[in-house]
Amino acid sequence: MLITRRVEFAASHVCADPALSAEENRALFGPAANPHGHGHNYVLEVTLEGQTDPRTGMVYDLKRLKQILNEEIVTPMDHRFLNREVAPFQQVIPTAENIAAEIWRRLAAHFQGPGPRLSNVRLYETEDFYVDYAERTAGA
Amino acid sequence: MTTLTRRYRFSASHRLHAAGFTEEENRELYGKCNNPYGHGHNYTLEVSVRGEVDGKTGQLARPAVLDELVGREVLAELDHRSLNEEIAAFSGGGEGMVPTTENLAAWIEQTLQAGWRTAFPDGKPELCAVRVLETKRNSFELRT
Numbered sequence: 001m002l003i004t005r006r007v008e009f010a011a012s013h014v015c016a017d018p019a020l021s022a023e024e025n026r027a028l029f030g031p032a033a034n035p036h037g038h039g040h041n042y043v044l045e046v047t048l049e050g051q052t053d054p055r056t057g058m059v060y061d062l063k064r065l066k067q068i069l070n071e072e073i074v075t076p077m078d079h080r081f082l083n084r085e086v087a088p089f090q091q092v093i094p095t096a097e098n099i100a101a102e103i104w105r106r107l108a109a110h111f112q113g114p115g116p117r118l119s120n121v122r123l124y125e126t127e128d129f130y131v132d133y134a135e136r137t138a139g140a
Numbered sequence: 141m142t143t144l145t146r147r148y149r150f151s152a153s154h155r156l157h158a159a160g161f162t163e164e165e166n167r168e169l170y171g172k173c174n175n176p177y178g179h180g181h182n183y184t185l186e187v188s189v190r191g192e193v194d195g196k197t198g199q200l201a202r203p204a205v206l207d208e209l210v211g212r213e214v215l216a217e218l219d220h221r222s223l224n225e226e227i228a229a230f231s232g233g234g235e236g237m238v239p240t241t242e243n244l245a246a247w248i249e250q251t252l253q254a255g256w257r258t259a260f261p262d263g264k265p266e267l268c269a270v271r272v273l274e275t276k277r278n279s280f281e282l283r284t
Contacts, residue, residue, distance in 0.1 A: 028202070
């Protein structure tokens with residue numbers, strides 16, 4: 001069984017490689033390279049896969065999932081400038097691809113033991129652009 | 141594994157009518173989609189690609205490159221067209237495929253694959269899914 005919870009956060013970012021010139025960054029990343037930054041209302045969908053507990057009828061406690069998402073993702077990233085304020089994006093370009101992988105790393109530690117495994121992270125940068133990220137875990 | 145998805149829109153008309161059935165059977169099979177004058181939809185298209193995230197750019201694909209390919213090969217062909225009358229695969233006096241959204245998704249997948257290397261000369265990233273939403277309630281997905 002798959003269960004998915006959706007949360008939103010608003011943040012700003014710049015997509016630019018400091019090793020490249022302004023012109024090269026503009027050619028590669030388009031308007032996202034604007035050095036002053038710009039923002040998105042990110043929508044994050046986190047999917048867990050597991051068995052339904054016959055006693056509770058639930059795969060996972062959604063209150064607990066909400067709390068983990070708030071602590072690991074929403075509180076540190078909401079209303080922040082990712083490049084300046086959120087590790088590791090001082091060094092790593094905060095493309096949607098890299099943000100999704102970082103979200104996976106932050107969440108994976110919570111789903112190592114018995115119980116559901118982290119199945120997928122989907123991050124919408126806009127309604128028309130999203131990335132999915134998943135790492136294969138042992139036994140999956 | 142990372143996949144990247146872009147969403148596009150186009151509007152087109154179609155009529156579902158299969159040459160192998162009688163008029164009555166077609167009405168029974170396709171219902172109001174068999175209306176002889178046709179009808180239209182605002183279609184939504186989602187194109188997904190998979191591959192490696194470039195360590196330097198942090199990107200799996202440049203969205204502008206995918207947009208150019210989808211715009212040229214698919215949207216320019218389909219947008220504001222009658223699928224039955226104007227798209228060869230779906231016309232031809234009963235020779236063509238019925239423009240169901242299943243067949244439309246397959247046409248889009250084949251069309252994108254045929255033009256893929258004009259946008260991505262080394263074949264990377266690769267196309268991994270085409271999803272067509274006919275309405276908010278009906279969607280059809282082809283995974284490759």
